[in-house]
Amino acid sequence: MLSMSNMKHDAIVEQGIPILERVPIPDEMIPPDSRVEIDAKIAAGYFTTGAVMSEEELSGVKGRTWDDVVH
Numbered sequence: 001m002l003s004m005s006n007m008k009h010d011a012i013v014e015q016g017i018p019i020l021e022r023v024p025i026p027d028e029m030i031p032p033d034s035r036v037e038i039d040a041k042i043a044a045g046y047f048t049t050g051a052v053m054s055e056e057e058l059s060g061v062k063g064r065t066w067d068d069v070v071h
Helices: 004-016 031-044 053-058
Strands: none
Touching: 031 053
16 A cells, blocks of 8 residues: 555554555655645645644645646
8 A cells, every 4th residue: 555644544554454664755756736735734644754844834835826827
């Protein structure tokens, strides 16, 4: 299984299925447009070996603005 989800991990482990290795998604594989979502999910419990942002730090994370999107 490959998933960052803490809920999936916990449900599988609770059923007695061992997770032998947890592997983070490398930062270079996360598109800039996904950064806001991934940072929020990591702060909520998704797996990472990196830093976990505080609520204050998360409030400074910005995605693209409306003007940045091709319409």
